[in-house]
Amino acid sequence: MSSEQRGRTSPWWRRRPPLREVGSDPDYRFTLANERTFLAWLRTSLGLTAGGVAISSLVPQFGPQWLRVGLALILLVLALVCAGGSYSRWERAERALRTNSSLHPGVLPRVLAIGLVAVALMTLAVVVIEAAG
């Protein structure tokens, strides 16, 4: 059965073979570096969660409430995306290492960068408006 036929008949969670059955064991240093990158994404998610909770609770005088809510929402959504994407990113990288194929960066860094730029610009706008007023 070709992979295309199997893709049509099998449920999505059975399309990919188990990780240990793919390719061959890579250099252990790459596997460990991949694990540390996964943990770094988890810590990023934790930091974003803390930022979202803090901005909605710790700085009640910082700008209008709708802006604080917006900032908190953006930070929490980014935290969710980072936490959810960290595992799939790790598995994709591990499969690429095992098959000796190139590592695809994925969209996660781009989404995080865009979201953080939006948060920084909104924060800067509040600071400038409050300083001018």
Add this chain to the structure above:
Amino acid sequence: MIDGTYDPGQPEWTLPDLGAAAERTSLAWQRSGLGMIAVGALFVRVHQGPRLLSVLLGCVLIGTGILATALVGPWRYRTILAQVSAAQSPTSRWVMALAAVVICAVACASFGVVNLG
């Protein structure tokens, strides 16, 4: 005991970096655990939503952080050394999946803790 000498004729997995790579990974787990404890303390102390949800989230994060710091970090160090010395891949898929699920659940539940009104 891992031999710290470098022999260019040996395969790559016997390089002296083995202990250091395992140690870095173990420390990364412990840093992540400390981060969980810190964010858990934030949830317990600062909240604007339901008090019970906030305290529950904080306790889950602190408990997971203590596990990651005190158990998973040292356990990963030992298993990495053992698996690499036995020429096996030191992958720990289920521990990572569990950590990702916990952090995902906390990120989801934190929408209920912040004041969105």
